[in-house]
Amino acid sequence: MATSILIRNALRVAAFDDAGAELADADVLIEGNRIKALGPNLKSQAPADCREISAEGMVCLPGFVNCHHHLFQTLTRAVPRVQNAELFEWLTNLYEIWRGINPELVHTAALVGLGELLLTGCTTSTDHLYLFPRASDGTLIDAEIQAAVELGMRFHPTRGCMSRGKSHGGLRPDDIVQTHEEIIADCERLIAKYHNPAPDAMVKIALAPCAPFTVEEKTMVELAALARHHKLRLHTHMAETLDEERYCAEMYNMRPVEWAEKIGWLGDDVWWAHVVHINDDEIKQLAETKTGVSHCPSSNMRLGSGIAPMVKMVKAGVPVGLGVDGSSSNDTGDLWGEARNAMLLQRVLGGAAAIDARTCLRLGCRGGAELLGYNNIGRIVPGALADVILIDVNKIGFAGALHDPVAALLFCGDSHIVDYSIINGEVVVERGKLARVKEEQIVESANKAAAALVKKAGLS
Numbered sequence: 001m002a003t004s005i006l007i008r009n010a011l012r013v014a015a016f017d018d019a020g021a022e023l024a025d026a027d028v029l030i031e032g033n034r035i036k037a038l039g040p041n042l043k044s045q046a047p048a049d050c051r052e053i054s055a056e057g058m059v060c061l062p063g064f065v066n067c068h069h070h071l072f073q074t075l076t077r078a079v080p081r082v083q084n085a086e087l088f089e090w091l092t093n094l095y096e097i098w099r100g101i102n103p104e105l106v107h108t109a110a111l112v113g114l115g116e117l118l119l120t121g122c123t124t125s126t127d128h129l130y131l132f133p134r135a136s137d138g139t140l141i142d143a144e145i146q147a148a149v150e151l152g153m154r155f156h157p158t159r160g161c162m163s164r165g166k167s168h169g170g171l172r173p174d175d176i177v178q179t180h181e182e183i184i185a186d187c188e189r190l191i192a193k194y195h196n197p198a199p200d201a202m203v204k205i206a207l208a209p210c211a212p213f214t215v216e217e218k219t220m221v222e223l224a225a226l227a228r229h230h231k232l233r234l235h236t237h238m239a240e241t242l243d244e245e246r247y248c249a250e251m252y253n254m255r256p257v258e259w260a261e262k263i264g265w266l267g268d269d270v271w272w273a274h275v276v277h278i279n280d281d282e283i284k285q286l287a288e289t290k291t292g293v294s295h296c297p298s299s300n301m302r303l304g305s306g307i308a309p310m311v312k313m314v315k316a317g318v319p320v321g322l323g324v325d326g327s328s329s330n331d332t333g334d335l336w337g338e339a340r341n342a343m344l345l346q347r348v349l350g351g352a353a354a355i356d357a358r359t360c361l362r363l364g365c366r367g368g369a370e371l372l373g374y375n376n377i378g379r380i381v382p383g384a385l386a387d388v389i390l391i392d393v394n395k396i397g398f399a400g401a402l403h404d405p406v407a408a409l410l411f412c413g414d415s416h417i418v419d420y421s422i423i424n425g426e427v428v429v430e431r432g433k434l435a436r437v438k439e440e441q442i443v444e445s446a447n448k449a450a451a452a453l454v455k456k457a458g459l460s
């Protein structure tokens with residue numbers, strides 16, 4: 001295993017540091033799990049046994065950070081019955097399949113989902129696993145952590161939960177929800193077993209009840225207290241659809257953000273997914289409290305949920321990152337593509353000048369890092385963790401666009417596969433392939449598992 005890596009002669013190094021530095025024909029020197037230097041001709045500073053990666057014709061960026069996902073859904077992509085359904089109908093049908101998941105299936109799904117993220121520029125991901133079928137042994141998050149370790153990805157899963165089944169006014173079957181006590185006990189177990197508070201941790205845990213319409217209020221309140229006791233972050237879906245807004249009005253006689261404030265779910269340790277249906281006063285409230293938002297444009301388009309006022313939020317000072325959302329509502333885990341869709345969708349809302357490519361790239365790396373609470377990833381600066389990606393733009397999809405190779409990453413391209421990904425100082429994607437696992441085996445086992453799961457539920 002190399003302890004030093006010298007990335008040589010990159011066409012551009014886009015640092016996404018405070019000054020927005022972009023260096024032409026530059027090197028990046030990595031020692032151990034940290035970036036030591038960037039600049040021209042660093043070979044003289046590199047140790048003799050340093051591994052060299054020629055980056056001619058490549059753009060070097062900080063790795064992207066995925067702020068919202070449901071990896072288990074990777075086994076239920078493009079399911080015919082729900083291809084054209086909106087959120088509540090989509091959920092009700094898919095729960096019939098998802099009630100069959102178990103640790104082995106989650107492990108397979110996570111290898112696919114995290115593998116896809118790695119290949120599309122993501123070096124740190126969260127996950128939101130909120131469904132724990134009574135028929136499984138409950139070690140589902142353990143299974144996805146195992147997959148992340150195998151792939152070499154920095155991973156910050158959230159322990160999700162649902163406590164409101166059909167018999168208590170929820171949408172889900174009773175056999176996939178848990179009691180308040182079961183939820184709290186498993187959160188404690190996962191924190192003790194996996195959460196690493198160190199700044200260079202490869203695994204951290206956050207707590208994340210599924211959504212306002214899926215858990216009891218007391219569970220939301222107690223999880224916030226538990227997270228704050230352990231200095232963990234909090235996550236949930238919020239203001240995704242108008243159906244949710246109506247549900248909150250009926251159940252609590254409040255708007256979703258109003259309810260979140262009442263139960264202590266605003267703050268700089270909280271980030272929400274989606275936030276599509278929000279008014280100007282609520283945006284101001286999020287900015288003042290530094291409550292973060294994971295913008296998930298592909299999912300919002302796919303489910304017809306609406307267009308989140310993302311530019312407005314960024315301008316107001318709301319911390320914003322990007323998320324692919326679950327693989328059943330995207331139906332890819334392509335984070336680089338998500339940055340492109342964020343740019344395009346905001347232009348539908350606000351015109352061509354609404355947002356530029358660099359702002360979207362910045363949200364994808366640095367914005368995501370801030371949302372998940374890391375101040376040492378998402379930018380290429382000396383001392384930061386060595387999580388960087390290399391993208392070869394000497395390809396047909398970028399031909400003719402090299403007057404601005406950084407912006408071209410979002411405007412052009414025929415594929416979103418990165419050429420190299422380095423995480424914590426180790427190469428995990430090499431020449432466009434996952435370096436530590438056999439992709440073909442993962443694809444084969446995922447296809448078998450998905451077919452069996454969908455067939456069992458009678459929804460193929």
Ligand SMILES: [Zn+2]
Pocket residue numbers: 068069070128237273325326
């Ligand atoms: Zn989601």
